[in-house]
Amino acid sequence: MPLFEGLGSGGEKTAVVIDLGAAYTKCGFAGETGPRFIIPSEIQKPGQQQSIKVVQYNINTEELYSNLKEFIHMLYFRHLLVNPRDRRVVIIESILCPSHFRETLTKVFFKQFEVPSVLFAPSHLMAIMSLGINSGLVMDCGYTETLVLPVYECIPILPAWEALPLGGKAIHKELDGLLVEQCTVDSDSSTGQSLPTYIHIDPLMLFVLSRCPVRTCFISDLQRGLKIQEAKFNLGGTAERPTPPPDVDYPLDGEKILHIKGPIRDSVMEMLFEQDNEEKSVASLVLDALVKCPIDTRKALSENLVIIGGTAMLPGFLHRLLAEIRLLVEKPKYRDALATKSFRLHSPPAKPNCTAWLGGAIFGALQDILGSRSVSRDYYNQTGRIPDWCCLSSPPPESVYDAGKTPPPLMKRAFSTEK
Amino acid sequence: MSGTVQMEWHQTPGNQVDSHYCPSCLENMPSAEAKLKKNRCANCFDCPCCMHTLSTRATNIPAPLPDDPSKTTMKKAYYLACGFCRWTSRDVGMADKSVASGGWQEPDNPHTQRINKLIEYYQQLAQREKLERDRKKLARRRPYMPLAFSQHTIHVVEKYGLGTRLQRQRPGAPITSLAGLSLKEGEDQKEINIEPAQALDEVEPLPEDCYTRPINLPEVTSLRQRLLQPDFQPAGASQLHPKHKHLLIKRSLRCRKCEHNLSKPEFNPTSIKFKIQLVAVSYIPEVRIMSIPNLRFQKECQVLLTLTNPVENITHVTLVGCEEGDPEDINSTAKVMVPTKELVLAGKDAAADYDELAEPQDFQDDPDVVAFRKSNKIGFFIKVVPQREEDGDVTVSFKIRHDFRNLAAPIRPSEEGDAPTEAIWLTHHVELSLGPIIA
Numbered sequence: 001m002p003l004f005e006g007l008g009s010g011g012e013k014t015a016v017v018i019d020l021g022a023a024y025t026k027c028g029f030a031g032e033t034g035p036r037f038i039i040p041s042e043i044q045k046p047g048q049q050q051s052i053k054v055v056q057y058n059i060n061t062e063e064l065y066s067n068l069k070e071f072i073h074m075l076y077f078r079h080l081l082v083n084p085r086d087r088r089v090v091i092i093e094s095i096l097c098p099s100h101f102r103e104t105l106t107k108v109f110f111k112q113f114e115v116p117s118v119l120f121a122p123s124h125l126m127a128i129m130s131l132g133i134n135s136g137l138v139m140d141c142g143y144t145e146t147l148v149l150p151v152y153e154c155i156p157i158l159p160a161w162e163a164l165p166l167g168g169k170a171i172h173k174e175l176d177g178l179l180v181e182q183c184t185v186d187s188d189s190s191t192g193q194s195l196p197t198y199i200h201i202d203p204l205m206l207f208v209l210s211r212c213p214v215r216t217c218f219i220s221d222l223q224r225g226l227k228i229q230e231a232k233f234n235l236g237g238t239a240e241r242p243t244p245p246p247d248v249d250y251p252l253d254g255e256k257i258l259h260i261k262g263p264i265r266d267s268v269m270e271m272l273f274e275q276d277n278e279e280k281s282v283a284s285l286v287l288d289a290l291v292k293c294p295i296d297t298r299k300a301l302s303e304n305l306v307i308i309g310g311t312a313m314l315p316g317f318l319h320r321l322l323a324e325i326r327l328l329v330e331k332p333k334y335r336d337a338l339a340t341k342s343f344r345l346h347s348p349p350a351k352p353n354c355t356a357w358l359g360g361a362i363f364g365a366l367q368d369i370l371g372s373r374s375v376s377r378d379y380y381n382q383t384g385r386i387p388d389w390c391c392l393s394s395p396p397p398e399s400v401y402d403a404g405k406t407p408p409p410l411m412k413r414a415f416s417t418e419k
Numbered sequence: 420m421s422g423t424v425q426m427e428w429h430q431t432p433g434n435q436v437d438s439h440y441c442p443s444c445l446e447n448m449p450s451a452e453a454k455l456k457k458n459r460c461a462n463c464f465d466c467p468c469c470m471h472t473l474s475t476r477a478t479n480i481p482a483p484l485p486d487d488p489s490k491t492t493m494k495k496a497y498y499l500a501c502g503f504c505r506w507t508s509r510d511v512g513m514a515d516k517s518v519a520s521g522g523w524q525e526p527d528n529p530h531t532q533r534i535n536k537l538i539e540y541y542q543q544l545a546q547r548e549k550l551e552r553d554r555k556k557l558a559r560r561r562p563y564m565p566l567a568f569s570q571h572t573i574h575v576v577e578k579y580g581l582g583t584r585l586q587r588q589r590p591g592a593p594i595t596s597l598a599g600l601s602l603k604e605g606e607d608q609k610e611i612n613i614e615p616a617q618a619l620d621e622v623e624p625l626p627e628d629c630y631t632r633p634i635n636l637p638e639v640t641s642l643r644q645r646l647l648q649p650d651f652q653p654a655g656a657s658q659l660h661p662k663h664k665h666l667l668i669k670r671s672l673r674c675r676k677c678e679h680n681l682s683k684p685e686f687n688p689t690s691i692k693f694k695i696q697l698v699a700v701s702y703i704p705e706v707r708i709m710s711i712p713n714l715r716f717q718k719e720c721q722v723l724l725t726l727t728n729p730v731e732n733i734t735h736v737t738l739v740g741c742e743e744g745d746p747e748d749i750n751s752t753a754k755v756m757v758p759t760k761e762l763v764l765a766g767k768d769a770a771a772d773y774d775e776l777a778e779p780q781d782f783q784d785d786p787d788v789v790a791f792r793k794s795n796k797i798g799f800f801i802k803v804v805p806q807r808e809e810d811g812d813v814t815v816s817f818k819i820r821h822d823f824r825n826l827a828a829p830i831r832p833s834e835e836g837d838a839p840t841e842a843i844w845l846t847h848h849v850e851l852s853l854g855p856i857i858a
Binding site: 081 | 434435439457540545613614618622625630640649652665668
């Protein structure tokens with residue numbers, strides 16, 4: 001039982017902490033050790049089989065508003081079981097979240113659910129808070145992308161951000177491609193059918209397929225991984241691929257069995273570490289971010305690596321990441337730029353997909369501070385908007401909110417956010 | 420709907436949590452207890468494999484008698500089992516319990532202590548920040564104090580506020596000479612220090628046999644099973660512990676403007692009735708289609724509709740066609756002629772079915788307009804001329820205007836004696852879909 005629960009000091013009820021991720025949402029209460037629920041960020045419309053993703057940046061405001069309204073309604077009345085009007089809200093967000101999405105989310109909370117106040121907490125900063133340290137290089141491996149942001153003395157070094165669209169979404173896409181190409185499905189009536197025939201019949205199949213990697217795939221260690229990459233790119237050469245792991249018979253909804261070929265199991269995740277044309281991979285992000293940081297901060301940052309996000313929970317990920325970083329730092333590109341060669345990894349008191357949430361829950365338990373740093377409903381009703389780090393005083397131009405237009409490039413400014 | 424009569428069409432009424440109950444044992448739980456138990460039932464469990472409700476089963480096992488260890492007797496032992504997927508609590512190594520309920524514990528999060536310590540530490544920092552903020556607020560009114568002032572003088576000044584002449588100069592200047600964040604004398608000197616987390620050089624690699632061992636898929640948890648246990652998220656099925664069943668709630672609705680309760684369910688989870696149920700259907704006369712002739716393009720047809728009065732007093736209804744350019748009239752594809760005279764509906768009388776001797780009230784209906792009358796219902800004709808020949812249903816719309824007496828209002832003692840409740844006239848837009856045109 002948390003010490004500061006319920007009507008504790010000050011008589012205020014515990015705040016609600018929500019981490020709205022692109023794939024999963026973690027929701028719960030401040031002061032607790034973990035989220036109450038981790039649910040997919042989707043809503044189900046009656047009559048439609050396919051569920052709708054809630055976190056979409058390119059749909060028009062009305063649709064986004066109604067999706068968010070339904071989703072948050074479900075959060076409060078099916079999972080949290082509390083009245084929205086009674087409790088402050090802490091929302092863990094990515095700093096790259098578009099202002100338009102933020103504004104719509106705030107509007108839903110204030111206008112529809114009439115919450116007393118809202119606080120947007122950056123996920124990287126919250127991860128630091130869960131460890132009791134002041135500085136760290138935080139890497140969030142999520143669904144849409146992997147985002148690195150260094151934090152020094154509790155201030156995010158915004159100009160040093162680095163990101164790549166290598167996350168759960170990219171892995172699913174790669175896996176789908178490989179499965180469709182190479183694997184077969186057995187069912188009651190037939191054996192050895194190729195996958196596309198089934199996907200055509202049953203779109204829900206894709207949903208089941210997206211769960212495959214968690215149970216069957218893993219990330220090899222450095223030596224093995226490099227050999228697999230060599231074999232892949234060495235067309236016609238003599239590079240030999242290491243012995244693949246055994247095949248798996250993966251049952252799909254009771255009747256059909258999908259035969260997953262062994263080589264897929266250890267090679268699909270290599271895409272995270274294959275360096276593309278610009279020599280960028282998930283590991284190089286860490287070093288690129290370090291290079292952008294002031295020299296005095298680099299040692300503190302490299303010895304305090306914090307890895308959060310659901311994709312980081314893949315078996316073998318952390319070990320491989322550390323090995324890759326150590327390999328890359330010897331390359332000429334980084335060898336002279338970075339003097340620090342020691343890299344250390346933290347293990348936060350929560351699973352990587354809940355670490356940012358935990359930081360928010362710890363912060364949300366500080367009732368006075370939460371009150372003074374949140375945006376209250378009165379303030380929102382007066383000004384009609386919520387400040388974002390890139391447009392504090394003036395609202396962004398309206399024209400970029402039409403669906404189909406590309407969002408404006410994000411401004412990078414050194415800016416101190418609060419703890 | 421006490422003071423104001425407003426139909427909540429466009430804005431959804433405010434939802435509120437009313438009562439908690441368990442969906443399997445249907446036990447009502449007071450909200451204080453629900454909060455303590457984290458919204459989970461004390462008696463019921465969910466199967467961690469298939470999420471159905473677990474049932475408690477009993478077996479007899481031999482156990483030595485307490486008095487005489489050489490003899491054995493049959494004792495009851497209880498375990499949890501799922502009737503759907505055949506999972507049992509023995510699969511994860513949970514020992515059988517000797518009591519039927521109350522013996523099963525959920526495992527604790529191993530990080531609880533550390534997290535609580537972190538919260539305490541940050542609470543302390545928060546206190547300090549608050550102190551500094553308050554100090555700054557007070558100090559802002561005081562001017563900059565020269566460093567020559569001794570510590571003692573500064574403390575005196577802080578204690579007694581605006582004292583010397585110097586303090587009334589230059590308000591708003593920053594106070595840099597004040598001591599840092601040290602706690603004042605006399606305050607609690609106990610400081611909570613937190614050990615910052617230690618980072619490690621090495622991470623455990625995957626076990627070697629991972630590359631060669633064939634997977635035993637039933638032993639590996641699926642993503643959904645893992646996410647149901649956020650604190651542990653185990654990868655192996657042998658670590659899946661059952662969780663207490665999550666409660667459901669009943670919601671009550673409240674008007675956003677006047678905060679009046681619109682809908683309040685019964686407290687008892689087994690009852691589906693409502694304590695308060697203010698829905699528009701029980702106040703507005705209902706229009707229903709009774710019979711439609713063959714509809715022909717640009718030919719006048721007579722459609723028979725019924726009007727039912729849901730309230731107990733007599734209601735007067737006037738029907739009016741929609742005007743040109745009416746913003747609510749977007750779908751109509753036919754011209755409609757509604758009766759011009761006012762229609763009178765008798766009050767709903769619950770005993771009317773049983774009272775055969777009751778004299779029918781004489782309303783003097785025009786037979787061209789009113790087809791029949793039966794207790795609180797009348798049938799009437801409208802003339803429809805379909806204007807479009809296309810596929811799809813013929814749609815007509817008109818306005819219905821009726822008088823509404825708010826009998827739910829509290830009776831105010833009036834000086835003139837019994838004044839009848841005033842009638843308010845309400846207008847609603849009605850749209851009817853009459854089916855396709857028969858060629």
